Amino acid sequence: MFGLPLETTLLVFGFPLFWVLYLIGFLVVSRGWDKDTTKEDDAS
Amino acid sequence: MSGTVILFLVLYYVVVLGIGYWALRRGAGKDLEGYLLGGRQVGPITTALTMQSTAMSGYMFLGAGGLGFAQGYWALWYAAGDIGGGLLNLSVIGRRMRKLSQMMGALTAIEYLEKRYPSPAIRLVAGTLTIFLLGFYVLAQLIAGGKGMALVTGISYPLALAIAVGIILIYTFMGGYLAVAYTDFFQSLVMLVGVMWIMIAALSELGGFTAANVAIGELDPTLLSVWGRGLGFEGQWGVVAGALLIFSVGYMGWPHVVTRHMAMSSPATARRAGFWATIWSLFFVPAPYLVGIFAILILPGLDDPEMAIFQVAEQLLPAAVTGLVMAAIMAAIMSTADSLLLQTGSIASRDIYERFINPRASERQMVMVSRGLVLAVALVGYAIALVEPPTVFSIVIFATSVLGSAFLPAYVCAVWWKKANTPGALASMIVGASVAFIWQYAGLVETTQMHPMLTGVMSSTITMIVVSLATQKISPVPRHVLDAMNVSAAVGPIPARYLDATEFGLANEAAAIANGLEEGGQNG
Numbered sequence: 001m002f003g004l005p006l007e008t009t010l011l012v013f014g015f016p017l018f019w020v021l022y023l024i025g026f027l028v029v030s031r032g033w034d035k036d037t038t039k040e041d042d043a044s
Numbered sequence: 045m046s047g048t049v050i051l052f053l054v055l056y057y058v059v060v061l062g063i064g065y066w067a068l069r070r071g072a073g074k075d076l077e078g079y080l081l082g083g084r085q086v087g088p089i090t091t092a093l094t095m096q097s098t099a100m101s102g103y104m105f106l107g108a109g110g111l112g113f114a115q116g117y118w119a120l121w122y123a124a125g126d127i128g129g130g131l132l133n134l135s136v137i138g139r140r141m142r143k144l145s146q147m148m149g150a151l152t153a154i155e156y157l158e159k160r161y162p163s164p165a166i167r168l169v170a171g172t173l174t175i176f177l178l179g180f181y182v183l184a185q186l187i188a189g190g191k192g193m194a195l196v197t198g199i200s201y202p203l204a205l206a207i208a209v210g211i212i213l214i215y216t217f218m219g220g221y222l223a224v225a226y227t228d229f230f231q232s233l234v235m236l237v238g239v240m241w242i243m244i245a246a247l248s249e250l251g252g253f254t255a256a257n258v259a260i261g262e263l264d265p266t267l268l269s270v271w272g273r274g275l276g277f278e279g280q281w282g283v284v285a286g287a288l289l290i291f292s293v294g295y296m297g298w299p300h301v302v303t304r305h306m307a308m309s310s311p312a313t314a315r316r317a318g319f320w321a322t323i324w325s326l327f328f329v330p331a332p333y334l335v336g337i338f339a340i341l342i343l344p345g346l347d348d349p350e351m352a353i354f355q356v357a358e359q360l361l362p363a364a365v366t367g368l369v370m371a372a373i374m375a376a377i378m379s380t381a382d383s384l385l386l387q388t389g390s391i392a393s394r395d396i397y398e399r400f401i402n403p404r405a406s407e408r409q410m411v412m413v414s415r416g417l418v419l420a421v422a423l424v425g426y427a428i429a430l431v432e433p434p435t436v437f438s439i440v441i442f443a444t445s446v447l448g449s450a451f452l453p454a455y456v457c458a459v460w461w462k463k464a465n466t467p468g469a470l471a472s473m474i475v476g477a478s479v480a481f482i483w484q485y486a487g488l489v490e491t492t493q494m495h496p497m498l499t500g501v502m503s504s505t506i507t508m509i510v511v512s513l514a515t516q517k518i519s520p521v522p523r524h525v526l527d528a529m530n531v532s533a534a535v536g537p538i539p540a541r542y543l544d545a546t547e548f549g550l551a552n553e554a555a556a557i558a559n560g561l562e563e564g565g566q567n568g
Contacts, residue, residue: 003257007270008117015124016326022128023322026135027315033139035535036311 049197052367056234056374057211060227064214067223076407079414080151080390081307082222088308088316094228094383095304095317096130096324097235099295101181101380102188104332105239105373107437110349112336116260116267118277119333121284125292126329130321133295133302138314140459141305143532147542150306153299153387153455154395160458160525161469164399169470171395173450173477174299177443178388179421184439185381186422186429191436192373195354202430208374209422212381217415221307224382231375232324238372239331242353245360246338259341267340286495290441294448294497296455300387350436388421389414441496442484449476449500453508459533461512462526465519468512476504 001009077083086094111119141156150156154174158167190205197204250256261268271278295301308314332353339352342359346352357369393414398405405413450473457464480500483489489496531542 003254003261004117004268005270008120008268011117011120011124011270012330016127016330019128019131019322019326022135023131023319026131026318030135030139030315030318032535033312033315036139036143036537 048363049367049370052364052371053193053197053374056371059230060211060378061214063227063230064223067226070222076394076410077151078222079411080221080386080394081303082225084146084307085309086222086225086304086307086313088313089320090225090229091304091308091313092130092134092317092320093232093324094225094379095133095301096321096328097228097232097376097379098304098383099129099291099298099301099380100126100235100328100376101440102185102192102373102377103436103440104235104329105192105353105376106188106350107435107440108332109336109339109353110351110435110437112333113339113346113349113352115272115276116264116269116337116340118270118272119336120330121270121287122291123330123333125288125290127325128322129292129295130325131318132292134305134314134318134321137296137302137455137459138305138308138317139311140532141302141455142308142311142314143538144459144528145306147528147531147538152390152394153303153306154391155399156306157451157454157458157469158395158399161454161464161466162522162525163466163470166466166470166473167395167399169473170299170451170454171391171399173473174391174447175388175396175417177447178300178384178391179425180439181443181447182381182384182388182421183425183428184436184443185377185384186425187439188436189374189377189381190429191351192354192370192377195351195358197370205426205429208378208381209426212378212385213419213422217418221303221386224379224386225307227382228379231379232328234368234375235372235379236324236328238369238375239328239335241365242335242357242361242369243331243338245365246335246342246356249360250338250341256338256341260337263340267337280493282492282494282498283489284495286445286498289501290444290448290495290497293452293501294444297448297450297452297501298444299391299447299451300383302455303387385418385421386414389416389418392417445484445495445497445500446477446480448497449480449504450474452476452501453505457508457512459529462521462529463512463516464508465512465515465521467515467519468508468510471511472504472508475507476500479503 004012108119108122111122144160145156148156148159150159154167154170157170158164186205186209189208190201193199193204193208194201247253247256250259257268264273266273266275269275277283305314308317335356336352339346339356343352343355346355354373357366361369393410397413398410402409453472453476454469480496483496483499488494528542531538
């Protein structure tokens with residue numbers, strides 16, 4: 001694909017895809033973190 | 045020398061200095077917390093972009109492009125880890141480190157280590173090691189700035205170097221962390237626009253991504269492989285693992301980067317910052333490596349691979365855009381150099397001068413010491429960069445490998461492992477730094493086919509585990525540290541009684557006295 005061998009295609013596009021999936025997982029797992037924020041933090 | 049290029053550069057410097065001045069007016073330098081951590085009021089987008097632009101140094105425009113030019117698609121192993129470096133850092137230690145550092149009243153990443161692993165030896169070893177390595181890292185940025193500016197503008201290398209150093213010094217002095225963070229924000233956007241512009245111009249010149257790859261394959265098919273030119277790295281998984289680790293998990297061991305967690309406006313900032321850091325990295329990180337690879341076709345007779353991106357910009361872009369790209373390159377260099385200088389100065393004033401030389405130093409004296417050291421490091425760096433500049437790639441790989449190896453287990457275990465104690469952290473830092481250093485300079489990379497980052501991190505991690513477990517009885521983690529770790533792990537605001545940092549300092553001293561009495565009793 002794109003004139004590249006398969007393993008190079010995986011290197012170029014696979015890792016970014018992995019990090020996007022990691023990001024989605026992180027956003028799901030951390031959705032309660034806003035409870036850490038105090039009123040003082042909001043003010044700043 | 046093109047007048048348009050100079051106009052863009054001058055405009056860029058004016059904006060950067062303007063931001064520094066604005067940070068000063070906001071009161072960033074009014075006290076030590078304001079100067080060193082921007083008063084812990086930095087929001088998610090600025091946190092993400094200052095973290096990313098600090099981590100992405102002049103290396104991205106010289107070392108990364110040079111590696112792509114020399115080794116083809118093998119270079120993308122470094123980018124593959126780098127894309128997620130900021131996200132990993134923020135998701136693994138960001139939130140907890142922000143809370144723990146506030147409870148401890150720690151203002152620098154080294155002071156944080158001493159309060160988590162109570163011992164002056166931790167601060168002395170970590171502080172000295174960091175000042176030395178960050179000094180080296182600054183050197184790489186100065187060389188990158190001088191070489192790049194001299195090439196594009198046509199002015200002499202010493203003068204170009206002096207201009208870059210002068211501008212960095214002025215705005216680092218003006219506003220401290222806040223000036224650095226907000227100029228980083230602006231510079232990260234300039235970097236993104238600049239590198240995307242060069243990449244689009246290169247792709248347009250070569251007829252698109254697929255056509256460029258086909259042409260490279262016709263020239264040398266091994267350049268398209270994941271094993272480098274002539275398959276030189278074939279089967280060397282130890283080197284590949286190190287390339288993946290150095291700019292991904294490695295970031296968690298860089299004091300000048302983890303300081304960003306401590307300056308966040310709230311622990312929850314880490315979540316949104318993780319999102320912005322990933323978006324920015326997805327676009328920015330692969331581009332310099334790819335431009336370096338495309339330069340194989342655009343500049344077949346290039347002498348110095350580290351000049352690949354500069355030369356591509358000069359050859360393909362009109363003068364106005366070259367000015368913008370040059371500003372982007374200077375942005376990458378300066379956004380890292382300012383953070384490195386500020387951290388070096390902070391560590392020297394807070395962790396060495398106040399802690400070991402003058403415990404009664406006033407905040408004004410400490411800011412003066414910090415600025416004095418910033419000036420000294422910049423001048424020494426300038427002198428070395430002028431006399432005998434080594435390659436940017438070699439310095440960055442050396443400094444970042446040793447930093448990551450020395451501090452990664454200490455920072456990660458500080459928030460995640462309750463058995464990580466002082467002897468474990470101290471031994472881990474010394475062993476990790478020594479192994480990475482020796483691996484690099486004894487030529488063990490070639491003979492063992494293992495990257496210094498991989499061996500360094502493995503040895504520091506094993507040391508942390510083994511020594512901590514072996515010394516639990518003689519050096520237990522103090523109760524107040526365990527309590528603070530529990531609070532940092534729980535989701536919710538920090539209880540008011542934990543916000544008195546003085547209490548934490550006294551608790552460390554009390555624990556040390558209690559240990560002394562206990563040992564005295566056993567001896568008696």
